[in-house]
Amino acid sequence: MMDKDFIRLNSEACIRCGFCIDDCPTCVLEMGEAGPQVREDQCIECGHCVSVCPTEAIDNIRTPRAGQETIDPAKLPSKESAAYFLRTRRSIRGFRPEPVPRETVLELLDLARLAPTGGNTQNVQFHIIDNRGTLKKVTEAAMTWAKRRLNLAPHLASMVAFHQATGKDNVLRDAPCMILTLMDETTAPLFRQNGRFMLTYAELYAPVLGLGSCWAGWAEAAAISGDPGILEVLNLPPGRIVTGAIVVGIPRYRHRRIPARRPLAVSWGD
Incomplete structure (x- = not known):
C-alpha cells in the first residue's frame, strides 16, 4: 500500500x-x-x-x-583554499610504528560514511584490521595471489620480484591499520562503488587528523577476486564481500611539493 x-x-x-x-x-x-x-x-x-x-x-x-544540521556558508572554504587542499593530498607509504588510536579511526570513518551512495543505499560496512600479525599475513597472502597472475605490467611484476627478494612489505607498507569496505554479496556491481567513495572521503580527511593513507591495491584486488587465501586471513563477516581497501597510519614524513600531472584531457559530446 x-x-x-x-x-x-x-x-x-x-x-x-x-x-x-x-x-x-x-x-x-x-x-x-x-x-x-x-x-x-x-x-x-x-x-x-x-x-x-x-x-x-x-x-x-x-x-x-x-x-538535519543547517549549512553555514561562512564555514565553507574559499575556491582557492578548497583547490589547494585537494591538490596537496598525497599518498603516504612510510608510517611510524605506533598504532593509530581506535577512537581516531572511528572519527575518520564517521566522516567517511557521509560520502554519497547510489540510491542513498548507505550500504557500506567498514572492516578494520590493526593486528600486526594479521597485517603481515595479509601482505603474504596478497603477494602469493600476485605471483599467480599472468601478464602483469612490468612495474607490478617488479614489485612482486622485489618482495620475493627482500621480504619487505610493499603491499601494506608496514602500516599499522588497514580499512576495508564491505557490502552484502548480493549487492549489484554498480553500487559496489559506494565503498570506494567512502574511502576517498577517508583519504581526504586523514591529513586533518594527522594521518597518512594509501590505497592497498594488491590486497584489495586479491580479496575482490575471491582468493581463498586472503579471504581466510581477512575473516570477513558472513555474506560480505570486499569493495575497497586502504591503509592508514601516522606518517614518518610529509610531502613538501605538489607534483605536476598530465594536462587535462576533455571531450565534449554534441
Missing part, C-alpha cells in the same frame, strides 16, 4: 518554488493545489526535499528537519 502521509507541508510558508520537486532523485513529489504533494511513494529518504526548501515549509517524517 502506498503511504503518502510522510510529507508535512506548511502551505502558508510554501512559495511554490518547486525546488523540492526538482531535486527529488526518484520524482516522488508533484505540485498540487496547496503545494508539493506525494505523487508516488518511492522515497529513498535522502532528505533533499527538506534541505533545499528556502522557507522551511516542507518536512519529511522519514528524514525530519530536526535531524
Whole structure:
C-alpha cells in the first residue's frame, strides 16, 4: 500500500518554488493545489526535499528537519583554499610504528560514511584490521595471489620480484591499520562503488587528523577476486564481500611539493 502521509507541508510558508520537486532523485513529489504533494511513494529518504526548501515549509517524517544540521556558508572554504587542499593530498607509504588510536579511526570513518551512495543505499560496512600479525599475513597472502597472475605490467611484476627478494612489505607498507569496505554479496556491481567513495572521503580527511593513507591495491584486488587465501586471513563477516581497501597510519614524513600531472584531457559530446 502506498503511504503518502510522510510529507508535512506548511502551505502558508510554501512559495511554490518547486525546488523540492526538482531535486527529488526518484520524482516522488508533484505540485498540487496547496503545494508539493506525494505523487508516488518511492522515497529513498535522502532528505533533499527538506534541505533545499528556502522557507522551511516542507518536512519529511522519514528524514525530519530536526535531524538535519543547517549549512553555514561562512564555514565553507574559499575556491582557492578548497583547490589547494585537494591538490596537496598525497599518498603516504612510510608510517611510524605506533598504532593509530581506535577512537581516531572511528572519527575518520564517521566522516567517511557521509560520502554519497547510489540510491542513498548507505550500504557500506567498514572492516578494520590493526593486528600486526594479521597485517603481515595479509601482505603474504596478497603477494602469493600476485605471483599467480599472468601478464602483469612490468612495474607490478617488479614489485612482486622485489618482495620475493627482500621480504619487505610493499603491499601494506608496514602500516599499522588497514580499512576495508564491505557490502552484502548480493549487492549489484554498480553500487559496489559506494565503498570506494567512502574511502576517498577517508583519504581526504586523514591529513586533518594527522594521518597518512594509501590505497592497498594488491590486497584489495586479491580479496575482490575471491582468493581463498586472503579471504581466510581477512575473516570477513558472513555474506560480505570486499569493495575497497586502504591503509592508514601516522606518517614518518610529509610531502613538501605538489607534483605536476598530465594536462587535462576533455571531450565534449554534441
